Amino acid sequence: MFRRILAILAGRLVAFLCRCLKKGGTSLPGFLALKLDPDLMKGLIAGYRQVIIVTGTNGKTTTTNLLASILRAAGLSVVTNSEGANMPAGVATALLGQRGEVAVLEVDEGTLALVTSQVQADIVVITNLLRDQLDRYHELQQLAGAIQKALVHTPEAALVLNADDSLVTSLGDGWGIVRYFGLARTPWSQESTREVLEGHICPHCHQPLEFNFYHYSHLGDYFCPRCSYRRPRAEYEGRGLQLKPGGTHFNLVYPGGALVLHTPMPGIYNVYNILAAAGTALYLGVEPATIVRVVASFLPGQGRAETFYLRDRHITLMLVKNPTGLGVALRTLATGRQKTAFLLAINDLAADGRDVSWLWDADLTPLLAAPRSPIICAGLRAGDMAICLKYQGIKEADLEVIPDPAASIDRLLAEPVQEALILCTYTNLAVYRRLLLQRGARSEVTSGTSLPGVS
């Protein structure tokens, strides 16, 4: 007991110091406190009315933040790790802050068991399982297996799962309470795919699944031609999708009604994030009007398609960390725009994934057709990015390799265009954000505090 009190006090002291020094501090307090008391989270989580874990490959941060915003608007006090610090240290840091009634915790899909072994969740939301950094998460099938084992620690939890992802739905087989969210066929659905697929094998017959359509990657309407395995009916289903330059409209049909939703967030991937968060909120009994209101004004967090304004320029900063993310980002942000300057900043540090082979699995074709000035390749793997684009069909004269972040951003800003798009891997995100702010750019996202938010 003494150990735990010591750990909590030490963690809070470090969090206070981080705040005074204005230094990040989204993980350090939890990291130190967990060193002092490895079972710390078990104690800190007691007393919450609801504990919701959000995990999966892409969309965790946006889903977590949106869900937290909806629950706050519904009058609950919510604790969350709002800045994507999703390793156990980040989760512990969030819980060390002020307490609340509900905890919405973003948890890294590769270390889920470390959290569920201490934290009994009421709901586990799984966004999707897409091919990610192979050297960190290994193959998707192995990752799904690890998540399945992690879920065993929290047997009472209701699962909120992506119906369009066969790897995710296989986790619901035989589970107690399962709710699915999914997206009906859209005008953008494709009968075949150019993308490299994983997660297209029937979990029962171990033979390839067939698809009526794909949304992107292996997300879509699948069925096994040999057994009865198929996409489950989604209790929370998006229908009538319209993607427009000013935002996205769709209906969320659920048992008992339908919501007409509008969001300023671009892209089909954000429709999934909204379906996950809104579906979970409906499951928890939140008033539909509250959900509609929050979705209409919610903007994603720092570096999640964050828009900056600098003089007459409009600069979008976007995190890309795997082939699906990069492909979907380009499909969303590089099509139908005016002439745009592109910067791709690729690093290979531990948090990025050491292996950048994944660049070759991304569908880069939107970049071929986009009206653009030269494409600037930056970061430790600037050359790898440039070679990949060269063989995809971008003329070498249209490629510039400038590894240094500051030099690359100054080159980008020297382009006489009003639109710029910066796509970068994890460790570049904070660097480019800082460089933009130093150059006087203004973010549309109000800078969040470095501490876990409570309201």
Place this chain on the structure above:
Amino acid sequence: MKLHLGHLYPEFLNLYGDRGNVLILCRRAQWRGIQVEVTPISLGDKLAPGAYDLLFLGGGPDQEQGIASADLFAKGPWLKEAVEEGTALLAICGGYQLLGEYYRTASGDTLPGVGLFAAYTEAGNKRLKGNIAIQVPELGSEHPIIGFENHGGRTFLKGARPLGQVIYGDGNNGADGTEGARYRNAIGTYLHGPLLSKNPHLADYLLRLALRRRYGEVELSPLDDTLEMATNAAVYKRFLPARGKW
């Protein structure tokens, strides 16, 4: 001039950028006015041994690789005949292992391979992963071959000659300094993903091997590889240990 390229199991053996190699081979041939026809070869396809100049076999996730390997085993005699007749072949990671004599799993089961390379693979504990550089003397280039490896299996050569010698990284097994295997115009290697992207000298070597069967020795016109070789040199230097492992 036309190059016939057979891509084996593209829908199953596609782990981590492997397909980039097919794109690179196509582009480097097309930039020289050589036509390329890429044919996907998959489950149950019957094949004439003389049909292809170059075959590509990538690696896959366990489950997908299991599906492909059963079929590949059935195609084994055809594949060996093709290589005997001079077809060039590039097999990467899992694909390389499948072409050895056998794979011994952690539980001691022996899974037979195609037996193209006189080599076998044993399951290991720790995955061997990281940046790797190897020396391949017969390329006649001062530049190393560089890439990334990520494999649990340890491959041991039983008479097959290696593709190259490890400069840094683990290679076949992390112990004997060899990397990959050769048999006639076939190459197996653990350098995974878009191996040819930073190694245009290896890509052109493969193209020459592939064209030889139909057209004899072909002189490939030079391409501007400044970007590729500058990246090769930068990545090579960045991961070069202060004191080399070998």
